[in-house]
Amino acid sequence: xxxxxxxxxxxxxxxxxxxxxxxxxxxxxxxxxxxxxxxxxxxxxxxxxxxxxxxxxxxxxxxxxxxxxxxxxxxxxxxxxxxxxxxxxxxxxxxxxxxxxxxxxxxxxxxxxxxxxxxxxxxxxxxxxxxxxxxxxxxxxxxxxxxxxxxxxxxxxxxxxxxxxxxxxxxxxxxxxxxxxxxxxxxxxxxxxxxxxxxxxxxxxxxxxxxxxxxxxxxxxxxxxxxxxxxxxxxxxxxxxxxxxxxxxxxxxxxxxxxxxxxxxxxxxxxxxxxxxxxxxxxxxxxxxxxxxxxxxxxxxxxxxxxxxxxxxxxxxxxxxxxxxxxxxxxxxxxxxxxxxxxxxxxxxxxxxxxxxxxxxxxxxxxxxxxxxxxxxxxxxxxxxxxxxxxxxxxxxxxxxxxxxxxxxxxxxxxxxxxxxxxxxxxxxxxxxxxxxxxxxxxxxxxxxxxxxxxxxxxxxxxxxxxxxxxxxxxxxxxxxxxxxxxxxxxxxxxxxxx
Numbered sequence: 001x002x003x004x005x006x007x008x009x010x011x012x013x014x015x016x017x018x019x020x021x022x023x024x025x026x027x028x029x030x031x032x033x034x035x036x037x038x039x040x041x042x043x044x045x046x047x048x049x050x051x052x053x054x055x056x057x058x059x060x061x062x063x064x065x066x067x068x069x070x071x072x073x074x075x076x077x078x079x080x081x082x083x084x085x086x087x088x089x090x091x092x093x094x095x096x097x098x099x100x101x102x103x104x105x106x107x108x109x110x111x112x113x114x115x116x117x118x119x120x121x122x123x124x125x126x127x128x129x130x131x132x133x134x135x136x137x138x139x140x141x142x143x144x145x146x147x148x149x150x151x152x153x154x155x156x157x158x159x160x161x162x163x164x165x166x167x168x169x170x171x172x173x174x175x176x177x178x179x180x181x182x183x184x185x186x187x188x189x190x191x192x193x194x195x196x197x198x199x200x201x202x203x204x205x206x207x208x209x210x211x212x213x214x215x216x217x218x219x220x221x222x223x224x225x226x227x228x229x230x231x232x233x234x235x236x237x238x239x240x241x242x243x244x245x246x247x248x249x250x251x252x253x254x255x256x257x258x259x260x261x262x263x264x265x266x267x268x269x270x271x272x273x274x275x276x277x278x279x280x281x282x283x284x285x286x287x288x289x290x291x292x293x294x295x296x297x298x299x300x301x302x303x304x305x306x307x308x309x310x311x312x313x314x315x316x317x318x319x320x321x322x323x324x325x326x327x328x329x330x331x332x333x334x335x336x337x338x339x340x341x342x343x344x345x346x347x348x349x350x351x352x353x354x355x356x357x358x359x360x361x362x363x364x365x366x367x368x369x370x371x372x373x374x375x376x377x378x379x380x381x382x383x384x385x386x387x388x389x390x391x392x393x394x395x396x397x398x399x400x401x402x403x404x405x406x407x408x409x410x411x412x413x414x415x416x417x418x419x420x421x422x423x424x425x426x427x428x429x430x431x432x433x434x435x436x437x438x439x440x441x442x443x444x445x446x447x448x449x450x451x452x453x454x455x456x457x458x459x460x461x462x463x464x465x466x467x468x469x470x471x472x473x474x475x476x477x478x479x480x481x482x483x484x485x486x487x488x489x490x491x492x493x494x495x496x497x498x499x
Contacts, residue, residue: 022066023066026066026067026070027070030070030073030074031102034074034078035085035099040079040083040086041083041086041435042082042083042086042088042089042091042432042435042437042438043081043082043083043089043091043432043438044079044080044081045080046080051080054075054076054077055076055077082438084096084097084456085097085456085458086437086438086456086458087437087456087458087459087460087463088436088437088438088459088463088466088467089437089438089456090437090438090439090440090452090453090454090456090459090467091438091439091440091451091453092242092440092453093242093270093299093453093455094453094454094455094456095298095299095305096302096455096456096457096458097298097302097303097304097305098302098303098304098360098364098457100356100359100360100362100363100364101302101303101304101356101357101359101360102304102356103356103359104355104356104357104358104359104360105304105355105356107355107359108124108351108352108353108355108356109351113351113352113355114349114350114352115128115341115350115351115352115353115354116340116341116342116347116348116349116350117329117332117340117341117342118332118334118335118338118339118340119331119332119338120332121352122338124352124354124355125339125340125341127352127354127355127358128148128149128341128352128353128354129339130354130358131149131354131357131358131361132146132147132148132149132309132311134361134366135147135295135309135311136311138273138275138276139268139272139275139284139287139288139293139295139311140275140287140288141288141293141311141313142313144313144314144315144316145311145312145313145314145315146311146312146314146315146316146318146319146344147309147310147311147312147315147318147344148309148310148318148341148344148345149297149307149308149309149353149354149357150306150308150309150310150345150347150353151306151307151308152269152296152298152305152306152307152308153185153187153267153269153270153294153295153296153308154185154187154190154191154308155308155345155346156269156294156295156296156308156309156310157185157187157188157191157236157265157267157269157294158187158190158191158194158195158346159310159318159322159345159346160265160292160294160310160312161178161188161191161192161195161234161236161265162191162195162321162322162346163292163312163317163318163321163322164233164234164263164265164291164292165195165233165234166317166320166321167263167314167317167320167321168233168261168263169231169233172195172196172197173231174198174201175229175230175231176197176201176230176231176232176233177201177202177203177225177230177231177232177233178192178197178201178202178203178232178233178234178235178236179202179203179205179218179221179222179232179234179235179236180202180203180204180205180213180235180236181204181205181206181207181212181213181237181238181241181248182204182205182206182207183207183211183212183213183238183241183242183243183244183246184204184213184236184238184241184267185238185241185242185267185269188202188236188267189202189204203221203225205217205218205221207246210246210397210398211241211243211244211246211397211398211444212246212247212248212249213237213238213248213249213253214249215249215252215253215255215256218235218253218256219256222260222262232260232262233262233263234262234263234264234265235253235256235257235262235263235264235265236265236266236267237250237253237264237265237266237267237290238266238267238268239266239267239268239270239271239272239284239287240268240269240270240271240272240274240400240401240403241270241400242270243397243403243405243442243444243451244397244398244399244400244403244405244442244444245270245271245399245400245401245402245403245453246397246398246400247271247283247284247400247401248266249286250266250284250285250286250287250289250290251285251286251289252286253286254286254289254290257291258289263291263292264289264290264291264292265290265291265292265293265294266287266290266292266293266294267294268284268287268293268294268295269294269295269296269299269308270296270299270300270401271283271284271300271401272284272287272293272294272295272296272300273295273297273299273300273301273369273373274300274373274377274401275287276366276369276370276373277370277373277374277377279374279377280373280377280401283400283401290313291312291313291314292310292311292312292313293310293311294308294309294310295308295309295310295311296308296309297309297357299455300373300376300402300455301357301360301369302360302369302372302457303356303357303360304356306353307353307356307357310345318344319343319344322343322344322345322346323340323343323344324343372457373455375457376402376454376455376456376457376459377401377402379402379454379459379461379464380399380401380402380403380404380452380454381399382461382464382465383399383404383406383452383454383464383468384399384404386464386465386468386472387404387406387468390472391409392408392409392472392473393406393407393408393409393468393471393472394406394407394408394409396444396445396447396449396450397444397449402453402454402455403451403452403453404451404452404454405442405444405449405450405451405452406449406450406452407420407424407447407448407449407450408423408424408427408450408471408472410423417447420448421447421448423476424441424448424449424450425441425448426476427450427470427471427474427476428440428441428450430470430474430476431467431470431471431474434470436466436467436470437463437466437467437470439451439452439467439471440453450471452467
């Protein structure tokens with residue numbers, strides 16, 4: 001397929017309709033073949049030297065044949081990445097999108113939608129407001145709540161803390177302080193840094209026996225700070241920690257924050273959409289009382305990257321925190337009932353992330369997503385039951401949502417925990433090399449733990465059983481020295497947050 005149909009004397013970047021269709025068809029064929037190929041493993045690594053050898057070089061001066069371009073993508077780029085839709089991918093927080101969601105991104109990109117002002121994007125803006133209203137209803141937020149779609153949970157957490165500061169104190173001051181658990185996501189530490197909080201203005205509090213943030217610990221820290229002249233500003237609770245899936249006691253924290261006049265933010269990037277199910281809604285009780293909530297549709301709502309969301313109980317507070325109208329944008333000022341989404345966050349030029357969410361929900365229906373989340377919860381329960389049923393595996397933390405942390409016991413290593421850690425790390429690496437699946441690792445109470453997060457809509461009971469069978473029965477002597485040397489980066493909590 002050559003370069004015919006593009007360019008011309010008047011428009012060097014233009015294409016005729018026939019050429020556009022041809023490139024689109026070829027791209028879709030390539031993607032469908034890849035997405036339906038069961039032989040592609042959950043992860044294929046490459047060294048920097050190998051990738052430089054494959055992809056380094058200046059840009060071409062003249063247009064290339066599209067068939068050759070696609071073949072190069074298939075050969076030199078797409079194989080070297082993780083495959084989040086693999087049914088055995090249980091590492092980190094899995095990412096598994098939907099095809100209608102991908103087509104939504106294609107529509108938004110092809111039309112190059114600017115979703116910043118009502119004047120230029122009334123349709124896309126209303127689409128985003130509609131999607132946000134669904135989210136608002138799912139978590140039990142009031143009608144006056146507002147929000148915005150963002151790149152992910154990190155951007156949402158930053159936007160939430162900025163809104164909290166602007167609402168309660170205005171400009172940054174040296175005496176305000178916030179409170180997070182040592183299990184909170186590191187993006188909160190990064191957000192605090194960006195907003196001008198010094199390290200001593202963020203209290204990283206220890207977790208309880210269930211890896212949760214104890215309200216009594218928070219209250220005691222606030223009392224100490226008040227006596228020392230500090231002003232408590234926010235508490236950042238978590239609904240689904242990255243390490244263990246634990247959910248902080250939201251009702252009790254909401255009581256405390258309301259009593260003290262402190263902003264309660266709930267980072268529900270991972271666990272928030274469990275509210276669609278009866279079980280998840282019960283676990284998340286109290287989230288509706290938060291001042292702001294982070295959600296990530298590109299996690300448990302199965303949307304392609306990037307798609308995060310922030311909901312704020314008072315829409316006026318979100319707008320007041322960010323709205324600015326320079327002279328060159330006076331034509332796009334909001335009229336009655338109009339909404340400029342650029343006034344609710346840091347981006348003026350912003351893409352239209354609502355298309356993928358709207359298309360997915362319209363095509364499958366809400367019930368399908370509820371069933372997919374419920375099935376993930378069932379499969380996580382299967383992991384827990386398998387761990388507890390055998391003699392060779394042990395739980396390392398109370399399972400929560402879709403995350404189960406465990407490790408394998410090894411006879412004769414009761415007192416040699418370092419060697420037990422090494423052998424469990426070898427199991428993680430060996431599973432990766434097998435191509436059967438992928439789990440990640442973390443550190444809980446100083447010990448290495450295997451961490452399975454089950455939330456793919458492609459995963460079946462057989463996929464779970466296959467991975468657990470491998471981890472429970474694999475003979476370590478069958479693993480190569482290379483596999484035993486591979487370990488995962490240990491992240492996901494505030495202990496590794498930027499200082």
